[in-house]
Amino acid sequence: MSTAPTADRDDTGLFIRALRYSDPVVRALESELQLEYAERYGDPDEGPILPEQFTPPEGLFLVGFVGNEPVATGGFRKHDDGVAEIKRMYVAHEHRGGGHARRLLAELEAQAVRAGYHRVVLETGLKQPEAMSLYQSSGYTDTEPYGYYSEAEFSRFFTKDLDLASGD
Template sequence: MFIRALRYSDPVVRALESELQLEYAERYGDPDEGPILPEEFTPPDGLFLVGFVGNEPVATGGFRKHGDGVAEIKRMYVAHEHRGGGHARRLLSELEAQALRAGYTRVVLETGLKQPEAISLYQSSGYTPTAPYGYYSDAELSRYFTKDLAADA
């Protein structure tokens, strides 16, 4: 898999985002309604990445500024037919490296109990539980994680 930065508004990103929203609806009953502005994923404060196998886009994820020195990882997704090949782990690692290059020393993220594979990925990648924040901070199914990037520098 090779990884490219694309605008959050790019048609390739929008198509994968549509797949992700369908998955949220299947797992939780509704798409993700958390507010996202495309410009939040624009350097220097943010970035959105797409992983390709050949010419096929198969994975997405981005980060945006969450606070001083803290980035929030958003919209991690791997297309169904490409799961289990390490693409999510590779994309997550690249997001962390790019966030560190952008000056962030810590990342946070939110996921849900109906995404056990995501929770497993984050925990096995060194993420630890953290306090709830943001749009879903009161949601029973939401789980929050953090990782210190400076420790990996």
């Protein structure tokens, strides 16, 4: 079962709803994402994820829909006091280039602020240049490695101060 919508449609046609990480819609998009990781890196993402980490008030998982079609996902979970970690950002291939990732990222940031976080961190990989470009153009800067992939040569780590972003 889903929660109430978190945002109205915008000019991209994306409608964003909060869903449980265990929801079948999320699981289907997660499967697509894992296939993409395997194509790009040779293996799916093995970093530990617990569904309850994306449960309010400390976490949230969002799905973007165009009409009734789920096309984008992303969530945040607690990383540290006042710091959320963004995870599992994904836009289905046939819906890329329409601004959906940027819209979903902005909604994740807004929801993280509402949850009491003042900063976010995230990890992405060198074989995802479009993701790195999105984060950098959205005000993210390099930060120290952390977590499961902290030693991985292909990983890049970013952070953004949401206090500065709250006026956006």
